[in-house]
C-alpha cells in the first residue's frame with residue numbers, strides 16, 4: 001500500500017448506531033427541487049429531452065439570465081406537512097433534499113449567497129420547513145449539496161493558473177461557509193450527499209474533501225458522508241489509491257445497480273443507490289413521454305435488488321414549481337407504500353443473505369430470518385432454493401403465518417411451493433433455517 005494523507009480514514013463498515021440507522025433505513029426518497037422546476041425542460045419554446053435540472057446547460061443559458069427565474073419562485077401549493085405525510089405513507093425512512101443544485105440556488109436563506117429563497121417572492125426558509133416536517137413524521141433528513149456551483153464567479157473546472165488557484169480557494173472557503181451554515185442551522189441533518197465533485201479542480205484538492213468530511217463530523221457527530229465527495233492525494237475518487245472506500249458508503253450507483261452474481265464485492269461495504277423514475281430526469285420535466293417511465297413494480301424491484309445486495313435505495317421525486325407533485329409520483333408513492341405496509345419487514349433492517357440468487361427473485365436477511373421476495377413465479381409452481389453448505393431450511397411461511405411446503409430435493413437444494421392462492425403480485429416467504437447443521441446426508445455425487 002502507498003502512504004496517503006487524504007485517503008480512506010477507516011477500513012471496513014462503520015458499526016456505530018448512527019451508521020446502523022442509516023443502513024437499517026434502507027429505503028429513502030430524493031427531492032430534486034430548484035429553479036429548473038419552473039421551465040421544466042423547455043427554454044425559448046424548445047423542449048430539451050436531457051435531464052431537466054441541466055436545462056441551463058442544454059440551452060446554454062448564462063447564469064445571470066438563468067437566475068432571473070428567482071423572480072418567479074413562489075410555490076403557492078407548497079405544504080411541507082403534506083410532503084412529509086406523502087413520504088410517511090410511501091414508507092421511506094429518510095429523504096435527501098437538494099439544498100443547492102449545480103445552478104447555485106439555495107433552498108435555505110444562506111447569508112453567503114444572493115441566490116436563495118430569501119431573495120424570491122416566497123421569501124421563507126423552505127429547507128427549514130421541510131426538515132421540521134419530515135423530522136416530525138420520524139423521517140430522517142439528508143442534505144444533497146452540489147459543490148460545482150454555476151452561479152459563483154470563483155468556481156473553476158480546472159486549475160491552470162495562479163489566478164485560478166486564488167479564485168478556487170475563495171470558492172472552497174465560500175463552500176465551507178455554506179456547509180457550516182447548513183450544519184449549524186439544521187443540526188438534525190443525518191447525512192451530506194455531495195455531488196458536482198468530478199472536475200479536475202476538486203481532484204487537485206483532495207485535501208479539501210478530507211477536510212470537509214472531518215469538519216462536518218466534528219460539528220455533527222454521527223453524520224454520514226458519501227464517497228462521491230472524496231478525492232485522495234492523487235485525485236482518485238470514491239476508492240482511494242489503495243482501493244479503500246472513502247467516506248461512509250459508496251455512492252456510485254446512480255441510475256444503475258450492481259449485478260447480483262458478478263458484483264457481489266459490493267456486499268463488503270455500505271452503499272446507497274439512487275434512481276430516477278423516467279430514464280433520466282431528476283428535476284421536474286413537463287414531458288415525461290420523452291423517455292420510458294418505470295412502473296411502480298419496476299421501482300419496487302430495484303428497491304429489493306439493492307437491499308438484497310446490502311445497499312440502500314433512494315427513489316427520486318421532482319416536485320413541480322407550484323410545490324405540488326405530478327400525479328405519476330403521487331401514484332408511485334401510494335403503490336410503494338401499500339407494498340411496504342404489507343411486506344416492509346423484508347426491507348427495513350435487512351441485508352444480503354449470502355445465498356445464490358435464483359430466477360424467481362431476491363433473498364434478504366435479518367439475523368436468523370431469511371426472506372424470499374418473489375417477483376417471477378415459475379410455471380413449475382416450485383421456488384428452487386440452493387442453501388450454503390451446512391444450512392438447512394426448516395420451515396417456510398407467508399408473513400401472515402400460513403405455511404408453504406418445503407421439500408428437500410438434493411443436497412442443500414429445496415423446492416418451496418408457491419402459495420395456494422395466487423398473491424397477484426410480488427410477495428414474501430419467510431424461511432426458518434438451521435445453520436452449521438452437520439451430519440452426513442443420503443446424497444451421493446456422480447462420478448464423472
Ligand SMILES: COc1ccc([C@@H]2N[C@@H](C)[C@@H](O)[C@H]2O)cc1
Pocket residue numbers: 032051053054195196254274282
Ligand atoms: C454529467 O453527468 C451528470 C449526471 C447526473 C448529475 C446529477 N446527479 C444526480 C443525483 C442529479 O442531481 C443530476 O443532476 C450530474 C452530472
